[in-house]
Amino acid sequence: xxxxxESGPGLVKxxxxxxxxxxxxGGSISSYYWSWIRQPAGKGLEWIGRIYTSxxxxxxxxxxxRVTMSVDTSKNQFSLKLSSVTAADTAVYYCARGxxxxxxxxxxxxxxxxxx
Amino acid sequence: xxxxxxxxxxxxxSVGDRVTITCRASQGISSWLAWYxxxxxxxxxxxxxxxxxxxSGVPSRFSGSGSGTDFTLTISSLQPEDFxxxxxxxxxxxxxxxxxxxxxxxxxx
Numbered sequence: 001x002x003x004x005x006e007s008g009p010g011l012v013k014x015x016x017x018x019x020x021x022x023x024x025x026g027g028s029i030s031s032y033y034w035s036w037i038r039q040p041a042g043k044g045l046e047w048i049g050r051i052y053t054s055x056x057x058x059x060x061x062x063x064x065x066r067v068t069m070s071v072d073t074s075k076n077q078f079s080l081k082l083s084s085v086t087a088a089d090t091a092v093y094y095c096a097r098g099x100x101x102x103x104x105x106x107x108x109x110x111x112x113x114x115x116x
Numbered sequence: 117x118x119x120x121x122x123x124x125x126x127x128x129x130s131v132g133d134r135v136t137i138t139c140r141a142s143q144g145i146s147s148w149l150a151w152y153x154x155x156x157x158x159x160x161x162x163x164x165x166x167x168x169x170x171x172s173g174v175p176s177r178f179s180g181s182g183s184g185t186d187f188t189l190t191i192s193s194l195q196p197e198d199f200x201x202x203x204x205x206x207x208x209x210x211x212x213x214x215x216x217x218x219x220x221x222x223x224x225x
Contacts, residue, residue, distance in 0.1 A: 044216055058212040101150070103162060103205075104165070106159035107159065
């Protein structure tokens with residue numbers, strides 16, 4: 001059974017860079033798309049972007065200028081960096097596996113708060 | 117960008133009821149539509165992919181239909197564990213962009 005686990009700081013200061021890592025267990029990271037999705041408290045879901053195991057990326061145009069994703073197949077991990085954060089970036093961040101244009105496995109989510 | 121709408125935004129129902137949720141895309145998306153269930157404090161769970169394919173392990177009381185711009189999620193006989201928020205999600209192939217509907221909350225009548 002594939003499992004995903006997000007990790008990273010729960011508190012980030014405004015204007016700094018949010019950094020999260022997702023560790024995949026129970027299966028190989030290879031040959032799949034891996035996405036980051038976020039959800040502000042009480043609100044809906046927003047796709048941030050995805051990375052293929054080759055390193056190819058696609059980002060949401062609304063966030064593209066601030067997002068960088070990377071993958072480390074040797075560690076079965078992929079990562080998200082979101083720069084110049086503001087309070088509007090406060091959300092639960094999920095990592096998820098892409099399959100047939102949907103997301104079949106999700107991490108439990110990690111709350112990131114942007115505050116000084 | 118393709119916008120997704122859902123109706124109703126909330127529905128109150130009883131155990132055993134048939135519940136139908138509608139999702140509409142602002143332009144045609146073929147059958148690239150998925151449905152998720154989310155309970156408070158939990159990650160979304162994939163129920164339906166490619167508009168009508170049931171994800172492995174999901175009870176058969178869940179079904180999806182539609183293509184183009186109009187899609188439906190049906191719960192044939194609502195169970196206590198089905199009270200949750202349901203989201204649709206579309207996949208635009210070029211450029212790749214995934215967007216979710218605003219959600220439909222199913223609560224107890």
